[in-house]
Amino acid sequence: MTTMTAPAQRFREFRMPDVGEGLTEAEILKWYVAVGDTVTDGQVICEVETAKAAVELPIPYDGVVSEIRFGEGTTVDVGTPIIVVDAGGDGAAGSVDSAGSAGVAASEPPAVETPAPEAPPAEPKRQAVLVGYGVAPSATTRRPRKQAAPDVPVPDVPTADVPAAAVPAPSVPAQAAELNGHDRAAAVDRPLAKPPVRKLAKELGIDLATVVPTGPNGVVTREDIRAAAAPPAALPPVTAAPEPFAATAGARETRIPIKGVRKATAQAMVTSAFTAPHVTEFVTFDITRTMKLVQELKEDRAFTGVRVGPLLLVAKALLVALKRHPEANAAWDEAAQEIVHKSYVNLGIAAATPRGLIVPNIKDAHDKTLPELAAALGELVATARDGKTSPAAMQGGTVTITNVGVFGVDTGTPILNPGESAILAFGAIKLQPWVHKGKVKPRQVTTLALSFDHRLVDGELGSRVLADVAAILEQPKRLLTWG
Known part of the structure; x- marks a missing residue:
């Protein structure tokens, strides 16, 4: 038979x-x-x-x-x-x-x-x-x-x-089994890496065989590829300029379908505005010393290859303020009728992209040193600029910073990212007359605006957080004494 x-x-x-x-x-x-x-x-x-x-x-x-x-x-x-x-x-x-x-x-x-094997137990299928x-x-x-x-x-x-996109890279024996004859030996030595990682290596001209893998089971990761590449050049500003709007020639009106990122952003903002009671407070202060520190850090070896700007120190100041007032880092659980205090900070950075506004976040930003925070911020910006921010990178945020100053805007009343307790707007830095040591002098001045969920953060707590951020940026040595 x-x-x-x-x-x-x-x-x-x-x-x-x-x-x-x-x-x-x-x-x-x-x-x-x-x-x-x-x-x-x-x-x-x-x-x-x-x-x-x-x-x-x-x-x-x-x-x-x-x-x-x-x-x-x-x-x-x-x-x-x-x-x-x-x-x-x-x-x-x-x-x-x-x-x-x-x-x-x-x-x-x-x-x-x-004979066909017995059918396995019913396995739940993913259903959107x-x-x-x-x-x-x-x-x-x-x-x-x-x-x-x-x-x-x-x-x-x-x-x-x-x-x-979620299918794991096949094991070496499985790769070899897909080939025949002499190709099997070549497959055994083939480095393990996911398709997007292989594409990145090709774009950077990196031979995967020369990269030391650090991922699970010897898988090459994006970080491995970037580490093998030449030191990165200076990164662009935090916000990527959107594509210019082009009206239809001769038309009195131009209609654009609402979909994708813009649709999701619109829905999220409406939900946030009408479910969380927003309160916004403002503070204007002298940021001259911080700007001098930024120039010094740019020449520091620890920051070689990463972008250093005032946003980095604003982010660090906010993290220190939240460490001093951890009850401000919370979320409202409507279903359970509970306030959830979080011992970690996933710091969101609002970024304008051609597809619309997105808010990826730096995971566990509270645990990072200043150079690590600078590198993470640079990676977030570069990924957003290339339009490659993953859905996971935009989930789980706790607080957000939006840098409206890059557009020359003094301040605003930002709307909370849904599920977060606060959002800090960083305004433009301008040379203005300011009383310094009893005399009126030209100083670099900026305005911060903090919007917070009044169910979680009352006026006193919100004021303390905002005042601490301003105090640190006015006297950056407080990063050492308070941090």
Whole structure:
């Protein structure tokens, strides 16, 4: 009796994945492939924009693109097939594996079929729900995998139930099993890295084989690539200038669809403005000594390769003020009717991008030294400028700084980022007449504005936090005595 295995599925559909944040749709910004192009496992095929960020999607198998189902600018629901790839299997023409997994289509029935394994217990499938509530389990289960022939190792192929961006890098044996003959030996020595990391290495001209991996199981990370590259040049300002608005020629009105980041920002601001009672306080002070310290730090070896500006010291001053008044670093839990005090600070930095305002945050900023804070701030700015800020980088913030001074604005009344207790607006620094040591002299002066949730922070506490930030920036030696 002869044992036969089912032929591999030929046509495979790749579905719009849930990037892991419970989003229900995404807009296709750009296709990097066209019909007839050859694609390989892990190759980035398109860039999509969710309500939180722009994300590049890698495809989880090899083949030739046979169909692209949606054009650029189209908004597609999560779970909808967006591209079909001819994987070159021996299955009947026209048969499609809609999940992108190892489907089976036999051209003729086998003489003897190996017994199918028992179906595994029901496994909850990721189902997109409302933004901010993660994902909900559904009753849908995956099909059991077919048993592979004993003499032909078949690697596990990720299904569309798992977001493409979240599929872990395959192990060395699995990579080798996908190849034949002499290529297996080459795969064993292939450095492990995710597709975006490989792309970064290619852009920077770094050979992955020369990089020392520090990630789990020997995986090369972005930090490893950046460490292997030349020291970074000076970074641009915190805010990236948006693309100039262009009105339709001859039209009295121009309409722009509200979607993506702008839609999410609008919804968040409306929610914040009408759920949290905002209070804003202002203080104007002499920041001359801080500006002198900024110039000194720029020449310090500890800050070589990172951008040093007044925003860095404003951020450090706010962190010190929150350390002195930890009850101001809190959140309001409406469902539980509790105030949640947080022993960590995830410091948000508002950044204007061509796609709209985003607020990525520096995780555990309270634990960082000044050089570490400068490096983290520079990385945040560079990522936002390139439009590559991940959804995870914009979650979990506790307080935010918005630098309106870069636009020449003196101050404002900023609206809280939802879920946070306070937001600090840093105004323009201007040379003004100021009473200094009993005499009127030209001094560098600025204004800070602190908006806070009055359910969490009362007027006295908010005033103390704002006064401390101003006092530190007026006399930066307090960073040592208070910090």
